[in-house]
Amino acid sequence: MRSLRILTAVMLSWTIPFVSVAAEGPIGYTVKYSGGSLPNVKGGEDLKLYINSSGVRLSHRGEEVVLIPSRAIIEVSYGEEVHHRIGTAAGLAVVSLGIGAIVAFSKSKKHYVGITWEDGSNGGGVVLQADKNEYRGVIAALEGVSGKVAVDSDSPKTGGQRVAVSRAARQQPPAPAPATTESEAPKPIVLRFTSVPRDAEVQIDGEYWGSTPTADLSRPAGPHTIVVKKLGYLPWERKITLAPGDNRTIDAELQPEPNDPTKPRIVGNN
16 A cells, blocks of 8 residues: 555646646746846846736746746747847837847857747747756746747757657657659640731730740649731631640631721821
8 A cells, every 4th residue: 555655746737847838827937037039138037937728927026027828828948049040030029129139149059948939020049048956847938838949059950850859749840751753743825826927926825925926834733715817918816725734726817807898997108
């Protein structure tokens, strides 16, 4: 019986930290502000970081300085190079945050965690230095509320690698999309135009394209209207529907305009 109680206590000691991420009660961490877009906080000052299912809240000397909804978080990152990532994101937010909003970054310590967010016209980023004993817990909690996989800013690979943290936040990155082979690439559509007589004007969907003979390789698949016309001849019009890979020649035989006795005739010199 005693062994059963011990086993239960051990299981609860592992389970409670992971369940608490999803609980309504916020998790509180003491962190140092290392830079970002908080205009009224100086680098090196202590902040209180609260994380719950609705988002992330930072307070300074008992007053809330920023509230980040979980849906607004666009990236969670970690590592010594996180300052560069946050600096870029925060720099994009200077217009909405005002001049002087960006605090100079310091790289004198490790265990950096970065958060960038965008909520409508408001956005920004912060770099926080966490306690070495709480570092992984902070990353796990941020992953849990944001649904984002933390990015290793120090990794040479594009996009970084995820730190191994709690089982509750364990996710797999999306598989890369299969490469498109040459056979799968869409085939171009080729249209050629000829006419009798030559040098007739070609219009495609009301747009002048050239004089016959000519060709067009820019039409998308679907319905199109072709008009071929020349002075002294009746316009020639056809509606066609093109499919991917179509390769066709359109021959237009123009009919002379009938004589109109009401119109003056132009007679040249013989």
